[in-house]
Amino acid sequence: MSVTYFDYAATTPVSPQAMEAVMEALQHFGNPSSRYPLGREAAQGVKTHRETVARALGCTPQEVYFTSCGTEGNNWAIRRGVELNRRKGKHIITTAIEHAAVLETCRDLERQGYEVTYLKPDREGRINPQDLAAALRPDTALVSMMLVNNEVGSVLPVAQCVKLVKAYDKTILFHCDAVQGFLKVPYTMASLGADFVSVSGHKIGAPKGIGALLVKKGVRLTPYLTGGGQENGMRSGTEPTAQIAGFAAACQATMAQTDRLPRTAAIKAYTLQKLHEALPQLEVITQGDAPHICAVTLPGYKSEVVVRVLGDAGICISSGSACHKGKPSHVFAALGLPKPWLDGALRLSFSPASTQEEADRLVAALKEAAATLFTTLS
Secondary structure, eight states, X not given: OOOEEOBTTTOOOOOHHHHHHHHHHHXXXXXXXXXXXXXXXXXXXXXXXXXXXXXXXXXXXXXXEEEXXXXXXXXXXXXXXXXXXXXXXXXXXXXXXXXXXXXXXXXXXXXXXXXXXXXXXXXXXXXXXXXXXXXXXXTEEEEEOOSBOTTTOOBOOHHHHHHHHHHHOTTSEEEEEOTTTTTTSOOOHHHHOOSEEEEEGGXXXXXXXXXXXXXXXXXXXXXXXXXXXXXXXXXXXOOOHHHXXXXXXXXXXXXXXXXXXXXXXXXXXXXXXXXXXXXXXXXXXXXXXXXTEEEEEOTTSOHHHHHHHHHHXXXXXXXXXXXXXXXXXXXXXXXXXXXXXXXXXXXXXXXXXXXXXXXXXXXXXXXXXXXXXXXXXX
16 A cells, blocks of 8 residues: 655654665774774764764754754753753743653653743744743743644744843753754754754654754753763763764755755645645644644544544544543643544644645545544544
8 A cells, every 4th residue: 555644743754865874884883982993984974974963953063962862852951951050940941832752851850849830832832932031030940942843833932032031041051842843944053042952863854763962062961871981971872873874864865955845835735725625624723833734623523533544545644632541632732722623633744745646635535534434423
């Protein structure tokens, strides 16, 4: 069965360039910490790839530390960030629509005695900087705010909020989960101004198992993993040279697609228009600020059933709700949507490779599912 894929926010296919880079790196199998030529060759490869990733992020190579994923980067920045600022206080500010890697980390810190303020979004999933300003306190140690929401595609005002926080107190640390925004919206580390920025490779065509944490020059973050002293003593463990090579190649391939953002936005707009024409009962929750994500709902239907029916037909989309024991997604719940909208919420996410033909197949499959399921679901 051929697959029509509209879940690029979950993961992306590994690009041919990344595959080739991975296979080449696997053949040059030396340990970068070894002193003989095979090891020095591997170390030089890691150095070159770090420079490539740094260019993609608009920072220096010395600010890039490779991680296993965005979750690790988020945990490292938040946990070690509050530890670094422990003399300042035990107050954290984040948003109610962060990824679980941030929210669960904050909840764990609450159990350890920290106090967390969760900023509420508006109906479109956006955060008002003035709400952040009102939440700042003398004992605020860290702020964590994502760049792009992974379920509704809202772009949060990170750069503006960093300036606001630093104007209030420059010692407050600022972390940005940029996993969903990396090379999907225009930004550099310098333009964001955050102290820590987490990214992940598999969202841009790299293999799973590789990401990076950017630590702003001058911020003395302590190691998250201790051991042999790799990553300049900041993250011990033998470097995953093949994944790093794939990550760098994916960055290069993505940056080479200079029209990727308008192309992605255009196919999203086309899909929403066709859905509107074919399914009058469908409602748009948000069109999304980022070019690759939007959220819709079929009120009266169960999204997990719709996702399964479409999956059986080879159409890959995701449910906007967590569907864990019937509980809705925390993001959509935070928007204050009525229950029928929550029940039928769906996330669609796109890439520059998405086509109108694929969009037409998605629309036809959703239309058929709605006609089939309407009499059995309410």
